[in-house]
Amino acid sequence: xxxxxxxxxxxxxxxxxxxxxxxxxxxxxxxxxxxxxxxxxxxxxxxxxxxxxxxxxxxxxxxxxxxxxxxxxxxxxxxxxxxxxxxxxxxxxxxxxxxxxxxxxxxxxxxxxx
Amino acid sequence: xxxxxxxxxxxxxxxxxxxxxxxxxxxxxxxxxxxxxxxxxxxxxxxxxxxxxxxxxxxxxxxxxxxxxxxxxxxxxxxxxxxxxxxxxxxxxxxxxxxxxxxxxxxxxx
Numbered sequence: 001x002x003x004x005x006x007x008x009x010x011x012x013x014x015x016x017x018x019x020x021x022x023x024x025x026x027x028x029x030x031x032x033x034x035x036x037x038x039x040x041x042x043x044x045x046x047x048x049x050x051x052x053x054x055x056x057x058x059x060x061x062x063x064x065x066x067x068x069x070x071x072x073x074x075x076x077x078x079x080x081x082x083x084x085x086x087x088x089x090x091x092x093x094x095x096x097x098x099x100x101x102x103x104x105x106x107x108x109x110x111x112x113x114x
Numbered sequence: 115x116x117x118x119x120x121x122x123x124x125x126x127x128x129x130x131x132x133x134x135x136x137x138x139x140x141x142x143x144x145x146x147x148x149x150x151x152x153x154x155x156x157x158x159x160x161x162x163x164x165x166x167x168x169x170x171x172x173x174x175x176x177x178x179x180x181x182x183x184x185x186x187x188x189x190x191x192x193x194x195x196x197x198x199x200x201x202x203x204x205x206x207x208x209x210x211x212x213x214x215x216x217x218x219x220x221x222x223x224x
Contacts, residue, residue, distance in 0.1 A: 088154075
């Protein structure tokens, strides 16, 4: 079955530690995204990538880093520079050029800083 | 920039009809999307409008007026499982970055 897989689903981190969230898709989509969602709020864009080996900052990129070495993979690292990292993180993808541009989401990763 | 507004919360009764409004202010437009998100889960795609008018999909319909920067999602024959957040999102024409509204949390009561 095609889809997007995020891992881990739950993650706990101590202050000062970097953590990496995995996102893998087998939909053959060119574009991939990372969003952050805080309780009761909408989605905010962290980083996005429209093609392999290229990515752009979103609205709240500070304290985060990404890579896009393969079409299928778009991992997100939450660094110790991110002051308030506790949140629900969503990875998404869509096919470039499609009229509908429907976003497909992974199941999300919930990060808690202890 | 982009600005999208939705009501924060709504309550409706099982079997009723509810309309969730979304207004947007953008310098460009390339489609409006509605997503459903149950608590703790990922959003799922509901509908897409790029031209003015009504799109119907079973119990769900979505309407768009580009001149007014306005859309609504209409849910008919409400069921308890429709209790969720409903996200309105706009895609600008110059790229593929979706901009999401704050979401409307709908509670369906028996």
